[in-house]
Amino acid sequence: MSDTQWTVYEVFHQQARGEPHVHVGSVHAPDAESGLILAKEQFGRRQACVNMWVVRADAITASAYADADIFQHGTDKSYREAFGYETTRRAREIGDSQEI
Amino acid sequence: MAVALSETELTGDRRSAIIDLLYRLADDSLIIGHRESEWTGLGPILEEDIAFSSMAQDKMGHALAFYTLLHELAEPNPNQLAFLRSASEFRCCAFVALESFADGQQSPPESLFNNPVRDRLVSQGDWALSCTRQFLFSEADAVRMAALETSSYEPLAQLARKFRGELKYHTMHGRMLIERLGAATEESRRRMSASVDTLFPYALGMFETTKWDKLLEAEGLAPAECTLCERWLEEVGPRLRAAGLEIPKNAEPVCGGRIGRHPAQLARLVDDIQQVRRLDPAASW
Amino acid sequence: MVQFTPQPHDKPDDPGYEERLVAFEARVARGDKVEPGDWMPLDYRKQLIRLIQVHANSEICGALPEGAWIPHAPSLQRKLALVAKVQDEVGHAQLLYRAAETLGKPREELIQELIDGKAKFSNVFHYPAETWADVCVIAWLIDAAAIVNQTMMAEGSYGPYSRALKRICYEEAFHLTHGYDMCITLATGTKMQRDMLQDAVSRWWKPIMMFHGPSDKESKHTVQLMRWRIKLKTNDEQRQIFLKKYVPKMFNLGLKVPEEWDLRLDEETGKWLYNEPDWAEFISVVRGNGPVSEQRLRTRRLAHEHGLWVREALEAAAGGRPVPMPTAQRNRVAVEN
Incomplete structure (x- = not known):
């Protein structure tokens, strides 16, 4: 049996200028241009949208869920974060009462 | 900016001309929207089904807006206009009323819904006719409404500007299909070319002249139909040719809709639309 | 969405299955x-495919009875809303088949199985919409x-299905409100309208139960579906949630449930009691012996077949495959038709 359901394109939409493009789903489409036209109604008929991307699903390279542990921290990485510092307490101690 | 004509200033022929224009716009929109909505749930592929339904909704939404303008000019309310007029009172062109069946289907349709029109669409409908019509209509719609954006009748000009985005999408959709289907396979070429042959004379009928043409043009209300038709041909001609489709030579426009002379298909359609409402026209539905 | 990749050792007798299963269930x-x-x-994969497929099938089959009424919707507002609702159902099928594909x-195979009568769709769409x-x-x-069913399933364990259901539930909220609005209109309308509504409720009560x-x-x-969080509530629990919320609303509109159901509230437990439906009949209906099962499948088949030339042509146009030249054949084919 031949598959006549075309190619899968992943769909990303941007709700407003300045916002990021967010993945909203995928469509079957014969080519990218018609993919956009078809995705517009399946994923843009209710929510605000100013821009839409489609990309062939097979063009995406994804990491494996089995490798999710590569994103975990083996040691304390709070030195990368603002909350990793106690400047408010320390500043008070030296008489600085302003917010940083 | 043009000074807006308020309703009270509208009198005499100018008023009649605007009312006639609004009926033509409203009825064309309702009937094409109705025809396109018939495919909801039956489209050739899910994504296309969804897109077609959206365009149907857009057109019926436009109809509602035009009927609302008419009601503001003391005509009956939108639902009375859509559901309680007889077919001969409609002012749509025959092009939008055509059923989407290929000619020459003699055998009775399969019994699927206990509804002859639905049964026929499902078992004998030809989507090529509908998608060719969608292309030809939306190009005309876009040309017409672009011109109306500067109409001296401000309420209409406002609507035209509001509809611009939706109509742009309709033309993008129609062009996408025509470009591809016209020359893709032997079968698609045959179907699309037969559809263009069948539909073209009716499509020309979208631009049937009316007795109000001169007045509408002179008052800056709307361009003459022949002007719109030329602009439309400039849009559709090259696109059809690029898709390997030919405009039939010497096609004679099928007219009459603008004066209430319609094919029997419109009467059937109006019956269909009004079937439930007429069970009790006074009730709220 | 990441595509499915075959996973090793996923059957009970495979080496290492037990350890993997323990980790999976945890x-x-x-x-x-x-x-x-x-x-x-x-088995998890198979059960999910079956479930999502039935759900997707139900959406496209559900579009048929309602779609047939689009031409007759009695006001412009109803007509617009009905087209939007049926469109949503087609959209839901699109989302769901996509989830099943992962x-x-x-999708081609999933739809073909429906058309061939090898995959089921919801019992309710085996009945005609008469008025x-x-x-x-x-x-x-x-x-x-x-x-009730989908809100629960949205909390289920399979990511793509759960994501699809969240959007579906959001859209169904409009369907429900619009449906309620239409029923209120009929219930507060003329005698003919009230009778029409009561008749419909009486006709539909069995499929609803x-x-x-x-x-x-x-x-x-x-049992297994619940352990794997494919399902989170039993059928009877779902039925009770539905009855608790909607029977009072029906009564409030003056609607009655046919007497043979003996539907009554047990004040102590707060549960609705009723005469058990004939489940053999249910099984028979979903196996394709309902009043309009055949017409539904026939309609789906025709729509699918009539659309084939479009799908093939757009595929060919995209693939840049050589297009047969227009020849005199065109006329010949046209004559044959």
Whole structure:
């Protein structure tokens, strides 16, 4: 049996200028241009949208869920974060009462 | 900016001309929207089904807006206009009323819904006719409404500007299909070319002249139909040719809709639309 | 969405299956979502495909009875809303088939199985929508019953299905409100309208009572489906949630449930009691012996077949395959037709 359901394109939409493009789903489409036209109604008929991307699903390279542990921290990485510092307490101690 | 004509200033022929224009716009929109909505749930592929339904909704939404303008000019309310007029009172062109069946289907349709029109669409409908019509209509719609954006009748000009985005999408959709289907396979070429042959004379009928043409043009209300038709041909001609489709030579426009002379298909359609409402026209539905 | 990749050792007798299963079930029990690239038991995958496929099939089959009423919707507002609702159903089928595809079965195959009568669709769409009031009852009560089911399923363990259901539930909220609005209009309308609505409720009550599936005493799949969080509530629990919320609303509109159901509230337990539906009949209906099962499948088949030339042509246009030259054949073919 031949598959006549075309190619899968992943769909990303941007709700407003300045916002990021967010993945909203995928469509079957014969080519990218018609993919956009078809995705517009399946994923843009209710929510605000100013821009839409489609990309062939097979063009995406994804990491494996089995490798999710590569994103975990083996040691304390709070030195990368603002909350990793106690400047408010320390500043008070030296008489600085302003917010940083 | 043009000074807006308020309703009270509208009198005499100018008023009649605007009312006639609004009926033509409203009825064309309702009937094409109705025809396109018939495919909801039956489209050739899910994504296309969804897109077609959206365009149907857009057109019926436009109809509602035009009927609302008419009601503001003391005509009956939108639902009375859509559901309680007889077919001969409609002012749509025959092009939008055509059923989407290929000619020459003699055998009775399969019994699927206990509804002859639905049964026929499902078992004998030809989507090529509908998608060719969608292309030809939306190009005309876009040309017409672009011109109306500067109409001296401000309420209409406002609507035209509001509809611009939706109509742009309709033309993008129609062009996408025509470009591809016209020359893709032997079968698609045959179907699309037969559809263009069948539909073209009716499509020309979208631009049937009316007795109000001169007045509408002179008052800056709307361009003459022949002007719109030329602009439309400039849009559709090259696109059809690029898709390997030919405009039939010497096609004679099928007219009459603008004066209430319609094919029997419109009467059937109006019956269909009004079937439930007429069970009790006074009730709220 | 990441595509399905075949996972090794996913059958009970495979080496290492047990350890993988323990880890899998622990993840599911924690409330973690399963994603397409993950290892999952073959049976989990099969059950999910079956479930999502039935759901998707029900959406496109559900579009048929309601779609047939689009031409007759009695006001412009109703007509617009009905087209939008049926469009949503087609859209839901699109989302759901896509979710099923992530489990390794292509959409073409999923749809073909429906058309061939090898995959089921919801019992309620095996019945005809006879009057406009049927459309109102479907939109209100059947969508309400569906929302009970889908809200629960949205919390299920499979990520892509759960994501699709969140959007579906959001859209169904409009269907339900619109359906309720239509029923209120008929219930507060003329005598003819009220009778029409009551007739529709009476006609649809049996399929509605059967909608959530066989009673827990008879449902064979439930235990395992619940352990894997494919399902989170039993059929009877779902039915009770539906009855609790909607029967009072029906009564409030002056609607009655046919007497043979002996539907009554047990004041002590807060549960609705009723005469058990004939589950053999339910099984027979979903196997394709309902009043309009055949017409539904026939309609789907025709729509699918009539659309084939479009799908093929657009595929060919995209693939840049050589297009046969227009020849005199064109006329010949036209004559044959």
